[in-house]
Amino acid sequence: MKIILASGSPRRRELLAEAGVLFEVIVSPAEEIHDASIPLSELCEKNAELKAEAVAVSNADAAVIGADTLVWIDGEPLGKPKDMDDARAMLRKLGGRSHTVCTGVCVIFPGGVVRRFHDLTAVHFLPLDEARISEYFEKANPLDKAGAYGIQESGELIVDRIEGAFDNVMGLPVAKVVEVLKAGF
Numbered sequence: 001m002k003i004i005l006a007s008g009s010p011r012r013r014e015l016l017a018e019a020g021v022l023f024e025v026i027v028s029p030a031e032e033i034h035d036a037s038i039p040l041s042e043l044c045e046k047n048a049e050l051k052a053e054a055v056a057v058s059n060a061d062a063a064v065i066g067a068d069t070l071v072w073i074d075g076e077p078l079g080k081p082k083d084m085d086d087a088r089a090m091l092r093k094l095g096g097r098s099h100t101v102c103t104g105v106c107v108i109f110p111g112g113v114v115r116r117f118h119d120l121t122a123v124h125f126l127p128l129d130e131a132r133i134s135e136y137f138e139k140a141n142p143l144d145k146a147g148a149y150g151i152q153e154s155g156e157l158i159v160d161r162i163e164g165a166f167d168n169v170m171g172l173p174v175a176k177v178v179e180v181l182k183a184g185f
């Protein structure tokens with residue numbers, strides 16, 4: 001079965017390739033929704049489905065994978081920062097506290113069967129002063145990442161501990177993705 005990852009995220013590509021899956025990449029043109037009135041897990045799964053659908057429509061012979069990662073704090077989703085000021089504001093908000101990272105995944109199989117799921121990870125941040133935030137931004141690029149951080153890029157500067165899966169924070173809960181692909185439809 002042909003597999004397409006409908007994502008421009010280099011982290012997702014890396015995680016899926018490391019799991020031994022052979023796939024093509026087609027970046028999805030879908031627009032994400034960031035609506036705080038929709039429950040977090042529903043929102044992530046819905047965005048994942050929009051991304052997968054936009055690619056599946058012209059690739060009916062493939063299993064198409066879409067994913068969406070959101071950082072959730074104070075009852076609101078944080079997507080990617082608009083600019084460095086926004087990135088700094090996000091890390092000020094996350095510092096010294098805990099938040100939830102949700103990655104929603106949608107696989108659309110040939111024939112149109114849709115499988116959706118999500119995984120949640122609790123991330124506990126260290127207290128962050130302005131100097132620490134600046135130090136972090138020297139080591140990692142926050143602009144293409146939800147919540148303005150990458151746990152895989154010098155994460156030890158900002159993260160105290162996590163409860164749940166590391167790869168889910170990076171953008172793809174790979175074990176479950178592989179399980180769903182193997183089950184097929």
Ligand SMILES: Cc1cn([C@H]2C[C@H](O)[C@@H](COP(=O)(O)OP(=O)(O)OP(=O)(O)O)O2)c(=O)[nH]c1=O
Nearest residue numbers: 007008009068069145146149150151169170171
């Ligand atoms: C929280 C966190 C997010 N991220 C990344 C994963 C995702 O690439 C990004 C969240 O944005 P997404 O909108 O989920 O994904 P994307 O726009 O990068 O790619 P696409 O929509 O084409 O699939 O943030 C990390 O790399 N590390 C982290 O610790």
